[in-house]
Amino acid sequence: MNGYRDLRVALLGCGSVGAQVARLILEHGDELAARIGARLTLSGIAVRNLDSPRDVELPRELFTTDAERLVQGADIVIELMGGIEPARALITQALQGGADVVTANKALLAEHGPELFEAAEQVGAQLSYEAAVAAAIPILRPLRESLAGDHITRVMGIVNGSTNYILDRMDRFGDSAEDAARVASELGFLEADPTLDVEGYDAAQKATILASIAFHTEVPVDAVHREGITGITAAQVEAAKSAGYVIKLLAIAERITSSDGVDGVSARVYPALIRRDHPLAAVHEGKNAVFVEAEAAGELMFYGAGAGGAETASAVLGDLVSAARRHVVGGPGIAGSLHAELPILPVGEVNTAYQIMLDVRDEPGVLAAIAGVLAEHGVSAASVEQSVAQGGGARASLVIGTHVAREADLAATVDALRTADRVLSVTSVLRLEGAE
Amino acid sequence: MNGYRDLRVALLGCGSVGAQVARLILEHGDELAARIGARLTLSGIAVRNLDSPRDVELPRELFTTDAERLVQGADIVIELMGGIEPARALITQALQGGADVVTANKALLAEHGPELFEAAEQVGAQLSYEAAVAAAIPILRPLRESLAGDHITRVMGIVNGSTNYILDRMDRFGDSAEDAARVASELGFLEADPTLDVEGYDAAQKATILASIAFHTEVPVDAVHREGITGITAAQVEAAKSAGYVIKLLAIAERITSSDGVDGVSARVYPALIRRDHPLAAVHEGKNAVFVEAEAAGELMFYGAGAGGAETASAVLGDLVSAARRHVVGGPGIAGSLHAELPILPVGEVNTAYQIMLDVRDEPGVLAAIAGVLAEHGVSAASVEQSVAQGGGARASLVIGTHVAREADLAATVDALRTADRVLSVTSVLRLEGAE
Numbered sequence: 001m002n003g004y005r006d007l008r009v010a011l012l013g014c015g016s017v018g019a020q021v022a023r024l025i026l027e028h029g030d031e032l033a034a035r036i037g038a039r040l041t042l043s044g045i046a047v048r049n050l051d052s053p054r055d056v057e058l059p060r061e062l063f064t065t066d067a068e069r070l071v072q073g074a075d076i077v078i079e080l081m082g083g084i085e086p087a088r089a090l091i092t093q094a095l096q097g098g099a100d101v102v103t104a105n106k107a108l109l110a111e112h113g114p115e116l117f118e119a120a121e122q123v124g125a126q127l128s129y130e131a132a133v134a135a136a137i138p139i140l141r142p143l144r145e146s147l148a149g150d151h152i153t154r155v156m157g158i159v160n161g162s163t164n165y166i167l168d169r170m171d172r173f174g175d176s177a178e179d180a181a182r183v184a185s186e187l188g189f190l191e192a193d194p195t196l197d198v199e200g201y202d203a204a205q206k207a208t209i210l211a212s213i214a215f216h217t218e219v220p221v222d223a224v225h226r227e228g229i230t231g232i233t234a235a236q237v238e239a240a241k242s243a244g245y246v247i248k249l250l251a252i253a254e255r256i257t258s259s260d261g262v263d264g265v266s267a268r269v270y271p272a273l274i275r276r277d278h279p280l281a282a283v284h285e286g287k288n289a290v291f292v293e294a295e296a297a298g299e300l301m302f303y304g305a306g307a308g309g310a311e312t313a314s315a316v317l318g319d320l321v322s323a324a325r326r327h328v329v330g331g332p333g334i335a336g337s338l339h340a341e342l343p344i345l346p347v348g349e350v351n352t353a354y355q356i357m358l359d360v361r362d363e364p365g366v367l368a369a370i371a372g373v374l375a376e377h378g379v380s381a382a383s384v385e386q387s388v389a390q391g392g393g394a395r396a397s398l399v400i401g402t403h404v405a406r407e408a409d410l411a412a413t414v415d416a417l418r419t420a421d422r423v424l425s426v427t428s429v430l431r432l433e434g435a436e
Numbered sequence: 437m438n439g440y441r442d443l444r445v446a447l448l449g450c451g452s453v454g455a456q457v458a459r460l461i462l463e464h465g466d467e468l469a470a471r472i473g474a475r476l477t478l479s480g481i482a483v484r485n486l487d488s489p490r491d492v493e494l495p496r497e498l499f500t501t502d503a504e505r506l507v508q509g510a511d512i513v514i515e516l517m518g519g520i521e522p523a524r525a526l527i528t529q530a531l532q533g534g535a536d537v538v539t540a541n542k543a544l545l546a547e548h549g550p551e552l553f554e555a556a557e558q559v560g561a562q563l564s565y566e567a568a569v570a571a572a573i574p575i576l577r578p579l580r581e582s583l584a585g586d587h588i589t590r591v592m593g594i595v596n597g598s599t600n601y602i603l604d605r606m607d608r609f610g611d612s613a614e615d616a617a618r619v620a621s622e623l624g625f626l627e628a629d630p631t632l633d634v635e636g637y638d639a640a641q642k643a644t645i646l647a648s649i650a651f652h653t654e655v656p657v658d659a660v661h662r663e664g665i666t667g668i669t670a671a672q673v674e675a676a677k678s679a680g681y682v683i684k685l686l687a688i689a690e691r692i693t694s695s696d697g698v699d700g701v702s703a704r705v706y707p708a709l710i711r712r713d714h715p716l717a718a719v720h721e722g723k724n725a726v727f728v729e730a731e732a733a734g735e736l737m738f739y740g741a742g743a744g745g746a747e748t749a750s751a752v753l754g755d756l757v758s759a760a761r762r763h764v765v766g767g768p769g770i771a772g773s774l775h776a777e778l779p780i781l782p783v784g785e786v787n788t789a790y791q792i793m794l795d796v797r798d799e800p801g802v803l804a805a806i807a808g809v810l811a812e813h814g815v816s817a818a819s820v821e822q823s824v825a826q827g828g829g830a831r832a833s834l835v836i837g838t839h840v841a842r843e844a845d846l847a848a849t850v851d852a853l854r855t856a857d858r859v860l861s862v863t864s865v866l867r868l869e870g871a872e
Contacts, residue, residue, distance in 0.1 A: 024585060024732060034775060037582055130582065136733040138582030146574030147564065148471055149460060149753020279739055282718045296460060297572040299738065303715055306735035314733035328766035339470060365762020436494035 016309030126333025161286035348408030452745030562769025597722030784844030
């Protein structure tokens with residue numbers, strides 16, 4: 001068409017996302033060529049098994065099992081195999097050969113991002129990965145480019161659709177944790193081994209990517225404080241609901257200053273209470289959203305599908321067009337930028353608020369005793385509610401909402417409450433985010 | 437610092453946005469230089485009156501009244517004067533001289549976008565205007581770049597903060613239209629002449645910009661079907677609420693196919709009912725949000741501040757960094773892309789649903805008569821509700837929700853109902869959007 005030059009695109013992997021990417025490249029060829037100023041030629045699709053069934057009917061001659069050879073002749077390599085190897089070796093090979101790389105491989109980026117960014121930078125190639133966080137939602141490009149003149153202070157995302165589906169069912173339909181997980185599993189929201197999702201590993205990988213882009217700092221996935229949703233009970237969800245909150249699993253990347261004055265970054269994943277009128281509270285089912293706070297821009301939110309073959313393919317195509325345009329117009333590629341090198345601070349240095357539920361002996365002086373424990377740790381109560389006594393007159397249930405304080409002090413307060421006089425048990429501890 | 441080259445930035449206008457832009461350039465100089473690879477030098481600020489008070493204290497020697505001269509030596513010109521002239525002449529001068537231009541001037545873009553895009557393209561300069569729609573929210577760049585490999589089918593935005601503030605007060609506090617407008621005015625949400633906001637002119641300007649970016653087609657502002665919020669009553673808001681809806685002023689840009697098979701674009705602004713669980717329903721006060729539907733990506737939403745000096749300045753700075761990086765790395769600039777040249781179709785060709793409220797004589801056969809009128813026009817009812825009779829037994833109030841149909845048929849249905857037997861009056865007609 002119109003004498004456009006050709007750009008050879010090698011696709012590695014042909015699962016639900018890869019098949020859609022191949023379809024879009026083939027079906028929208030003319031339109032993509034008009035937007036790019038060059039024609040994309042799908043030079044091949046590397047797969048493990050030539051005979052596996054595909055979501056989309058694709059020309060058989062495109063398939064190959066020789067990924068290494070396919071990468072050799074490519075201008076742009078799209079890696080959608082997942083996993084660490086051979087994805088890492090193939091991406092490195094591609095970048096070293098000067099090809100641009102588009103990937104959705106969050107695990108690989110979380111583990112080996114810096115070395116891949118460096119490989120890209122050495123040859124001026126581009127490594128882009130919009131689809132690695134929150135699938136279809138354009139979030140990495142806006143963070144990097146649209147907010148390039150602003151100071152991002154906090155990024156707070158619902159970035160795992162499976163756990164959001166479970167928590168949303170518990171909240172909206174009153175499901176038990178087990179029932180919600182079973183439905184999620186039946187609908188394909190959960191993997192056979194759900195640990196990656198429910199223990200927050202997947203969200204932690206995305207937190208490292210968000211933190212590194214927002215703060216230009218390498219954030220190893222091991223440095224992300226991680227708590228999953230397996231401890232969340234129907235009773236907690238119900239109590240949250242009646243108090244005007246909803247529980248969401250949040251991946252948070254934040255600029256913080258430690259108690260001894262060190263400016264740094266916190267990256268963490270945990271289930272937390274969000275006020276029901278917060279924009280993140282309206283994120284239902286398997287949807288994702290990323291809430292961003294910046295010094296000048298204020299509060300922004302990006303919302304959309306967090307999974308799905310076609311949805312994720314949309315983000316891959318956006319990166320592909322960007323890489324292809326770079327081949328046409330020139331200029332160095334964009335990879336990671338880790339120039340700020342801020343220290344990663346432990347979760348104890350974070351400022352947050354706690355909601356603590358506890359059963360106490362219903363005696364005179366119990367509130368004073370508890371207030372004393374809080375005061376000892378420099379924590380003050382924003383609210384104290386006494387709920388109906390459970391199973392007889394001798395016990396009462398208390399719900400304490402604290403003011404914002406240092407996480408370490410809040411955690412120490414809870415430890416002290418567990419052994420405090422007249423306290424029978426601490427029944428729930430949840431952080432409250434997005435309030436201030 | 438570090439031998440970076442200098443880029444000369446000329447700022448035209450120093451209102452609430454301009455003052456913040458100047459502050460950010462001056463205060464964040466080192467950081468911007470690190471991100472750009474060049475140092476931004478604010479070469480001057482053109483104002484009408486050197487002695488006007490400013491929101492931010494700025495070096496007096498930067499100010500000048502000679503905008504033309506300031507533009508001459510600039511690498512990048514930031515236009516924040518507003519209005520058509522002299523902004524248009526100065527931007528044209530800047531582009532013709534090869535400077536990149538960043539502007540937030542939606543009125544100018546809506547009126548003269550195509551000629552400015554052409555001026556930019558002729559010299560390979562960049563014209564960017566992220567701040568012109570929904571202030572701080574990164575929406576234009578994601579539409580253009582992140583979704584570059586996808587097909588956008590509909591863009592639906594709350595893009596005017598003033599009218600959203602009014603409608604939100606009416607919805608949440610039960611204010612009358614007059615009371616809500618008075619509060620909005622007192623809080624500075626409304627201009628002295630509120631016509632631009634409440635009659636939907638401002639939203640229409642933004643609709644042309646959104647439509648032209650989403651569909652690569654020139655959409656003159658006169659081609660935008662426009663209805664304001666002045667006809668919206670407290671009774672309508674209340675009725676919407678009790679039926680599970682909220683009324684929002686929407687700017688809609690949509691790919692549609694006319695009844696005779698022509699593929700084209702619809703751009704329109706009107707108040708419409710949105711289901712309360714739609715993400716746009718949670719956009720309160722003066723906030724903005726843009727809901728995007730794309731073939732592969734599905735539903736996306738971008739949410740944030742729709743006004744404010746610092747907030748708007750954040751978007752201007754994002755464009756400034758992008759333009760400055762282009763000076764460093766080379767490559768042609770991005771301006772408008774109107775290559776698709778789709779026809780603009782009249783509002784009658786749009787598919788939507790109506791909610792029609794009417795007072796009727798409470799007699800046998802009245803429902804059959806009304807159903808007959810609908811059927812004649814090929815419109816079918818999704819729901820019919822009879823509310824409590826008002827002021828005596830002879831009258832009843834009906835609320836009819838239609839299925840999706842052609843706007844022209846729906847409008848004709850309403851016209852026919854007005855004169856139909858047993859119908860006393862049509863008391864409210866509102867479109868229902870975002871349902872399907």
